[in-house]
Amino acid sequence: MDPAREPEVDIDDLTSPDTFVTGVPYDLFAQLRRDAPVARTCGLDGQSFWSVTRYEDVVRISRDPKTFSSNPQPSAENPVLINMDPPAHTRYRQLVSTGFSPRTVAAMEDGIRRRASQLVERALVQEQVDFVTDVAARLPLQVICDLMGIPAEDHDLVLNWSNRLVASDDAEYHVLPESRERAQADAFAYFVALANDRRSHPRDDLVSNLVQAEIDGEHLSEVELGLFAILLLLGGNETTRNTLAHSVIALAEHPDARLRLARDPALWPGAVEEMLRHSSALMQFTRRATTDTEIAGQQIAADDVLALWYSSANRDEHVFTLPDRFDVGRVAAKPIVTLGGGGPHICLGASLARLEIRVLLQELLARTSDIQITSPPIRLRSSFINGIKHLPLRMVRQTAN
Ligand code: HEM
Numbered sequence: 001m002d003p004a005r006e007p008e009v010d011i012d013d014l015t016s017p018d019t020f021v022t023g024v025p026y027d028l029f030a031q032l033r034r035d036a037p038v039a040r041t042c043g044l045d046g047q048s049f050w051s052v053t054r055y056e057d058v059v060r061i062s063r064d065p066k067t068f069s070s071n072p073q074p075s076a077e078n079p080v081l082i083n084m085d086p087p088a089h090t091r092y093r094q095l096v097s098t099g100f101s102p103r104t105v106a107a108m109e110d111g112i113r114r115r116a117s118q119l120v121e122r123a124l125v126q127e128q129v130d131f132v133t134d135v136a137a138r139l140p141l142q143v144i145c146d147l148m149g150i151p152a153e154d155h156d157l158v159l160n161w162s163n164r165l166v167a168s169d170d171a172e173y174h175v176l177p178e179s180r181e182r183a184q185a186d187a188f189a190y191f192v193a194l195a196n197d198r199r200s201h202p203r204d205d206l207v208s209n210l211v212q213a214e215i216d217g218e219h220l221s222e223v224e225l226g227l228f229a230i231l232l233l234l235g236g237n238e239t240t241r242n243t244l245a246h247s248v249i250a251l252a253e254h255p256d257a258r259l260r261l262a263r264d265p266a267l268w269p270g271a272v273e274e275m276l277r278h279s280s281a282l283m284q285f286t287r288r289a290t291t292d293t294e295i296a297g298q299q300i301a302a303d304d305v306l307a308l309w310y311s312s313a314n315r316d317e318h319v320f321t322l323p324d325r326f327d328v329g330r331v332a333a334k335p336i337v338t339l340g341g342g343g344p345h346i347c348l349g350a351s352l353a354r355l356e357i358r359v360l361l362q363e364l365l366a367r368t369s370d371i372q373i374t375s376p377p378i379r380l381r382s383s384f385i386n387g388i389k390h391l392p393l394r395m396v397r398q399t400a401n
Pocket of ligand 1: 081082083093235239240243276285338339341342344345346350353
């Protein structure tokens with residue numbers, strides 16, 4: 001960033017979802033990394049937290065669950081995996097890891113490719129397509145529903161819960177004040193019923209495996225199962241769809257990237273990392289200090305909350321050369337933090353997310369010769385998800401040579 005240029009956004013604006021409607025404030029993050037890498041941030045409600053913006057601090061905190069808890073409540077046990085700490089987290093994660101190993105996920109490639117090619121074909125017959133609603137939101141939804149054994153007629157129901165649960169700050173999804181609570185209760189009841197059905201009629205799906213999963217004679221309880229299913233839905237849908245939307249914007253804006261990928265398909269795995277890095281679909285996650293401590297010279301008191309800004313750490317100039325540039329051939333010295341900065345909570349769906357992104361974009365590029373953005377993308381109002389709600393595109397079909 002030009003040091004003389006002051007960011008237009010103030011640090012306390014990071015607490016408002018309105019700030020992100022126009023974009024991620026990368027200039028502010030660059031200034032914070034330089035001048036105040038662990039900065040106090042105050043919300044309108046008077047609550048404050050620390051914004052952590054440098055790569056090395058995000059990684060260090062992520063890998064130290066003893067000092068930095070994932071449970072927002074100091075004294076209550078939390079039943080949701082992502083808010084648990086070891087050792088409870090370790091046991092639960094072992095139980096639910098079934099179905100997410102890189103090998104199991106690799107075996108899903110053909111099925112995902114079939115789904116992806118159908119979606120792209122369907123989009124190509126339209127003059128103009130809303131890439132988010134017609135393609136990017138559909139693939140992760142279909143994949144997670146196939147994995148869990150949710151029938152096709154329920155997919156729209158599930159998508160609607162997912163939107164209302166994650167994007168409750170956005171008026172488009174938050175129709176009524178109680179909308180979020182209602183979606184949570186309905187989704188929970190649905191998944192408990194699905195689990196009960198699979199307990200008596202097991203099939204070849206994740207929910208059947210989850211009801212049978214056992215460690216030292218212990219199974220997941222009904223509450224654990226229902227909450228885990230909701231977490232999968234949110235973790236699997238909202239993040240992957242937004243990475244896809246941002247990736248297509250980046251590809252439309254960088255026609256050279258398309259040529260490089262066509263010439264050298266070996267670039268794909270690195271290109272997917274670059275797409276994940278450049279967009280950081282989840283902008284931040286929080287931790288709570290369990291004791292008085294210190295980060296980058298800043299004193300932190302027990303129970304202070306820290307926001308780990310992945311959107312900033314992924315653009316840390318000490319780790320990524322010319323970090324704002326989108327470069328499908330980037331060779332980075334360190335791993336991206338989009339799926340977590342390491343440690344016990346590293347994204348359980350990481351292999352699946354990478355596979356979905358690669359396969360969908362491969363199918364898209366193989367069938368199109370040009371992608372044009374026909375009107376500005378509409379962003380989600382959220383300080384958590386770097387979201388695109390609508391992305392109008394004109395896609396030109398590749399003609400056979
Ligand atoms: C681009 C797509 C995705 C992004 C950016 C993403 C990002 C993340 C992040 C940042 C975390 C937390 C890491 C931490 O606290 O240290 C996480 C955890 C998790 N993700 Fe993902 N994720 C993605 C896709 C998926 C998919 C496809 C699934 C499942 C189908 C999934 C399921 C989960 C679960 C269950 C956790 C909790 C793990 C735990 O607490 O042990 N995610 N993800």
